[in-house]
Amino acid sequence: MNLKPTIADVAKEAGVSTGTVSRVINARDGVKQVTRDNVLAAMERLNYRPDQAARELALGGPLRVGLHISAATKRLTPFFTLFLEYLMVQLRTDGYLLEDIASQDDGMPADICDAMVLFGSHEDDPRIDYLLQQGVPTVLLGVAQGVRWVAPDDYGGGRLATEHLLRLGHQDIAHVSGLMHAQAFFNRYAGYQDALRDALGETAQPLLLEGDTSSLGGYRTVRRALEAGVNFSAVFAASDELAVGVIGALEDAGLRVPTDVSVVGFDDLPEIGEALTTVRQDLREIASMTVTLLKEALSGASVRSQVMPVRLIVRGTTTRRR
Amino acid sequence: MNLKPTIADVAKEAGVSTGTVSRVINARDGVKQVTRDNVLAAMERLNYRPDQAARELALGGPLRVGLHISAATKRLTPFFTLFLEYLMVQLRTDGYLLEDIASQDDGMPADICDAMVLFGSHEDDPRIDYLLQQGVPTVLLGVAQGVRWVAPDDYGGGRLATEHLLRLGHQDIAHVSGLMHAQAFFNRYAGYQDALRDALGETAQPLLLEGDTSSLGGYRTVRRALEAGVNFSAVFAASDELAVGVIGALEDAGLRVPTDVSVVGFDDLPEIGEALTTVRQDLREIASMTVTLLKEALSGASVRSQVMPVRLIVRGTTTRRR
DNA sequence: ACGCCTTTTTAAATCGTATTGAATCACGAT
DNA sequence: ATCGTGATTCAATACGATTTAAAAAGGCGT
Numbered sequence: 001m002n003l004k005p006t007i008a009d010v011a012k013e014a015g016v017s018t019g020t021v022s023r024v025i026n027a028r029d030g031v032k033q034v035t036r037d038n039v040l041a042a043m044e045r046l047n048y049r050p051d052q053a054a055r056e057l058a059l060g061g062p063l064r065v066g067l068h069i070s071a072a073t074k075r076l077t078p079f080f081t082l083f084l085e086y087l088m089v090q091l092r093t094d095g096y097l098l099e100d101i102a103s104q105d106d107g108m109p110a111d112i113c114d115a116m117v118l119f120g121s122h123e124d125d126p127r128i129d130y131l132l133q134q135g136v137p138t139v140l141l142g143v144a145q146g147v148r149w150v151a152p153d154d155y156g157g158g159r160l161a162t163e164h165l166l167r168l169g170h171q172d173i174a175h176v177s178g179l180m181h182a183q184a185f186f187n188r189y190a191g192y193q194d195a196l197r198d199a200l201g202e203t204a205q206p207l208l209l210e211g212d213t214s215s216l217g218g219y220r221t222v223r224r225a226l227e228a229g230v231n232f233s234a235v236f237a238a239s240d241e242l243a244v245g246v247i248g249a250l251e252d253a254g255l256r257v258p259t260d261v262s263v264v265g266f267d268d269l270p271e272i273g274e275a276l277t278t279v280r281q282d283l284r285e286i287a288s289m290t291v292t293l294l295k296e297a298l299s300g301a302s303v304r305s306q307v308m309p310v311r312l313i314v315r316g317t318t319t320r321r322r
Numbered sequence: 323m324n325l326k327p328t329i330a331d332v333a334k335e336a337g338v339s340t341g342t343v344s345r346v347i348n349a350r351d352g353v354k355q356v357t358r359d360n361v362l363a364a365m366e367r368l369n370y371r372p373d374q375a376a377r378e379l380a381l382g383g384p385l386r387v388g389l390h391i392s393a394a395t396k397r398l399t400p401f402f403t404l405f406l407e408y409l410m411v412q413l414r415t416d417g418y419l420l421e422d423i424a425s426q427d428d429g430m431p432a433d434i435c436d437a438m439v440l441f442g443s444h445e446d447d448p449r450i451d452y453l454l455q456q457g458v459p460t461v462l463l464g465v466a467q468g469v470r471w472v473a474p475d476d477y478g479g480g481r482l483a484t485e486h487l488l489r490l491g492h493q494d495i496a497h498v499s500g501l502m503h504a505q506a507f508f509n510r511y512a513g514y515q516d517a518l519r520d521a522l523g524e525t526a527q528p529l530l531l532e533g534d535t536s537s538l539g540g541y542r543t544v545r546r547a548l549e550a551g552v553n554f555s556a557v558f559a560a561s562d563e564l565a566v567g568v569i570g571a572l573e574d575a576g577l578r579v580p581t582d583v584s585v586v587g588f589d590d591l592p593e594i595g596e597a598l599t600t601v602r603q604d605l606r607e608i609a610s611m612t613v614t615l616l617k618e619a620l621s622g623a624s625v626r627s628q629v630m631p632v633r634l635i636v637r638g639t640t641t642r643r644r
Numbered sequence: 645a646c647g648c649c650t651t652t653t654t655a656a657a658t659c660g661t662a663t664t665g666a667a668t669c670a671c672g673a674t
Numbered sequence: 675a676t677c678g679t680g681a682t683t684c685a686a687t688a689c690g691a692t693t694t695a696a697a698a699a700g701g702c703g704t
């Protein structure tokens with residue numbers, strides 16, 4: 001058994017020549033539909049994956065995918081790190097090269113690659129028009145009109161977390177979040193608000209504690225709230241990092257988690273609060289979908305976007321209200 | 323002018339065949355010294371860099387470099403993130419593929435690549451013997467005997483930071499650090515101690531505040547110390563992250579930085595405390611040296627290791643003692 | 645059925661490097 | 675001077691995919 005099927009194997013299997021197979025792989029036209037199907041079937045049968053090195057050599061270089069991060073977004077967060085790692089791996093297996101693109105003075109990407117991924121975008125991100133105008137295949141992390149994007153179900157996640165706490169009998173539920181201009185945080189907050197209203201009626205007042213987007217930020221926000229006498233029996237933190245700080249502040253104030261206060265996070269990062277009840281977003285899946293949409297964009301398919309599902313992971317930081 | 327000189331160009335320039343040039347590049351023997359020198363000179367003249375795609379194709383796959391992180395080391399820190407990014411870029415330009423290796427139950431790397439990089443090692447890391455026994459080219463981040471390693475000058479950095487504060491007239495200098503079992507922290511602490519002793523004599527008592535290795539950890543450590551009435555006019559934090567927390571705690575206690583308390587960090591991470599006086603370690607250089615040693619290891623050169631210099635960057639968080 | 649034009653397919657050339665079996669060289673021994 | 679021997683070097687080929695020029699197939703009108 002040969003370890004790696006080559007394009008020639010596929011060609012033989014399908015009864016055509018290598019050139020035809022290549023056309024099929026690269027979605028070029030000039031191949032009859034029935035032939036294309038044959039070839040695709042053969043590829044499937046042999047579990048064929050094109051060799052990236054050979055592809056690069058023939059093409060005279062890899063396809064460069066540029067990652068551009070808006071100036072407002074902090075880069076060195078655990079969440080971003082992990083996503084970047086998954087994205088790199090995913091791109092690499094498809095033979096693309098991920099490049100980190102700096103910003104010009106006007107905030108636009110300084111370099112334009114064969115395709116672009118935009119991180120940390122808001123509603124009317126000017127980068128979108130800029131890139132669309134240049135005709136560059138682009139995928140966005142976050143939601144926007146007229147462009148391919150992928151985003152976790154932040155709103156749904158916010159609801160999940162809040163409904164979980166409500167089911168446990170909590171009514172005074174605080175929401176600790178980062179700066180609200182970030183789309184993700186805004187939507188998680190919206191989910192929280194709606195869940196609250198649906199359960200408790202219009203009288204329910206949301207309790208938003210806004211601060212720095214870091215464990216330290218979460219800590220200081222909650223500490224300040226406690227010192228101000230704010231009252232709550234549960235916290236929905238908009239990220240795991242924030243949750244770590246929240247728990248620290250509660251402990252320092254002599255409150256037990258979850259006995260006195262329940263805490264839910266968001267993200268489900270590994271190696272952060274191993275026992276944290278949280279809303280998991282599958283970063284690997286998100287990275288994978290990003291690449292899928294990127295490839296669609298490169299092959300000129302029609303625009304589509306995708307909301308990635310999240311799910312509640314119940315662990316040890318939430319319990320029924322005393 | 324042709325954009326990319328190929329091996330054939332070099333061969334023509336040196337008046338030999340491509341095969342000979344290839345032998346020179348890959349440091350295989352069977353090339354006369356004078357010929358080798360000629361070829362090297364020609365490569366230099368043309369500024370030749372082998373094409374990685376072609377190399378991979380001919381070799382039947384990229385050389386895989388495995389990165390293994392000891393279980394004790396937290397991975398998702400900004401420092402680690404940045405280093406990883408630089409290492410990936412550096413490896414990629416030399417045609418190597420960086421892989422993230424998981425741990426077995428016994429803490430040994432689960433997969434062994436063509437070469438290995440070890441992160442987060444201590445004095446007698448069992449992984450070293452394990453890998454040396456298998457004959458795998460290995461480079462360590464940190465110091466150890468009988469293996470290639472690269473490490474920043476943690477001790478010297480500790481001295482630099484402390485001496486800077488001493489020069490500014492401070493005498494009660496606290497050192498906020500992470501868990502001391504990490505080699506880097508231990509050495510920074512040693513540098514701090516020695517600088518203190520050299521300046522103030524044996525009477526000088528080091529003031530070590532140990533806690534969690536994060537901004538939150540730094541915050542809580544300092545807050546607790548202040549509440550306990552510990553007295554100091556300056557802080558040397560063992561990392562920029564810690565320093566962020568330190569500054570937060572000081573501010574929350576009504577102390578001004580640097581007017582009331584001076585703070586020095588370590589690392590010089592971008593996008594962290596833009597005005598922080600700190601000890602810079604050049605992560606890009608460290609990553610680059612790691613790859614250099616890796617290549618030496620792969621070509622079977624004799625073992626050598628390298629301490630990377632650090633330097634003090636004076637910005638706005640330190641001032642003369644009132 | 646034939647020629648003509650368009651669509652589909654093929655075979656061969658190409659990308660840049662590594663390897664290998666053959667050819668060449670240097671040099672001392674006969 | 676010739677030969678043998680080991681050390682160097684060369685020329686040719688492989689690696690796996692893309693691309694192009696040419697050939698084959700298909701469709702249409704007359």
